[in-house]
Amino acid sequence: MKPFSASLFSLIVMVVFQSNVLGQQKIVSELNNLNELSSTPFGVSHYWLNMGTNTFGQPILVPVIVVQGKEVGPTLGITAAIHGNELNGIPIIHELAASLDPSRLKGRVIAIPGINTLSVELNQRKFIDDEDINRSFPGKSNGSESEQYAHKIKERILPVFDVHLDLHTASFGRINSFYARADASNDTLLKLAELQKPDIILHSKGKPSFGTSSSATETLRAEASALGIPSITIEYGNPQVYQSDLISRGVKGIFNTLNWLKMYNEVISSEQMQPVYCKKSYWIYTNKGGFLEVPVNLNQHIKKGGVIGILKNAFGEIIDTYLAPEDGIVIGKSTNPANMSGGRILHLGILK
Structure with a gap:
């Protein structure tokens, strides 16, 4: 951390915020206040969304890209990096916005390349209170730091979306295939997942898949669905990196989505094979500590x-060998050799 740079930035923010402008971008208080976006010009516009204040009373600002078409139509909302180390979605949004021709767009695309800016800056998954925002919805207006932030997302961002795509990756120490999470019992959500042309489509209603027994915690996707907004989660590979092949596939999938919504007349065909459909999935864990090798590949079918x-163990002696409990496909796997008991081995998808 560089104290001088941080202080200078805070000073700059303090000065320009008084006129509701940071650099050349207008600062808005909420996206669902249509009066603030009613003057959004045709084309591509950039905004800063105020999501609260920091220790020094300065605004916590989130970048928003709006691509406004000439004709009336739906609003496709795209969010990336609700976990601060999940970055592939950011260049997907950047490339999408640069590639869209607003004169051919009906409606608008509202994309947020870094919805959890504080954690992106800190290169960490969780929020500054060490809680997972994507396990904190619907949040509370008077709750903890993460709960208040989740509540602001619910109140200031989600209501303006007609359809929502939430872009993710694996977290530190793990890698993911390119897969989509969607409630496959819902035809609209299943179609949204298929349009992305992923390797795997996992049936999931949006609740946390692990690590919590509380029915009160929900994901951003589940919260959007509760508000009547069709929403899916798309997992693009690995944390804290840009992967050009997945970025390209991600942009193509969103173009397919826009075409299906009749917002944009262009289908970007994909050469990928048909996805594998999984009815459920779960992680398999170690039952003791040691140094782990996972001798399987992503998307590999295992028996x-x-x-x-x-x-x-520490001396290189094999102390345990883990076997697949049933047939399935490798959705994700651990890449961190150092494990205590309870370490992750792999994310196993069970085929339909």
Whole structure:
């Protein structure tokens, strides 16, 4: 951290915020206040959304890109990096906005390349109170830091969307295939997932898939769905990196979505094979500590009893071998060799 740079930035923000402008971008208080966006010009516009104040009373600002078409139509909302180390969605949004021709667009695209700016700056998954925003919805107006931030997303961002895509990646120490999470019992949500041309489509209603027993915690996707907004989660590979192949596939998938919504007359065909459909998934964990090897690949089909993990002690001796409990496909896997008991091995998808 550079104290001088941080202080200078705070001073700049303090000066320009008085006129509701930062640089050349207008600062808005909420996206669902249509009066603030009613003057959005045709074309591509950039805004800063005020999501609260920091310790020094300065605004916490989130970047917003609006691509406004000439004709009336739906609003496609796209959010990226609700986990601060999940970055592939950011260049997907950037490339999409640069590629769209507003004169051919009906409606508008509102994209947020870094909805959790504080954690992006800190290179960390969780919010500054060490809680997961994507397990904190619907949030509380008078709750903890993460709960208030989740509540602001619900109140200031989600209501303006007609359809929502939430862009994710794996977290530190893990890698993911390119897969979509959607409630496959809903035809609209299943279609949205298929339009992305992912390797895997996982049936999931949007609740946290692990790590919580509280029915009160919900994901951004589940909250959008509760508000009547069709929403899916798309997982694009690995954390804290840009992966050009997945970025390209991500942009193509969103163009397919726009075409299906009749917002944009262009289908970007994909050479990818048909996705594998999974009815459920779960993580498999170690039951003791050691150094882990996971000798399987992403998207690999595995059979019950196949070796999925080899655990060695500090002297290189094999102390455990983990076998697949049933047939499935590798959605994600651990890349961190150092594990205590309860370490992740792999994310196993169970085929329909």
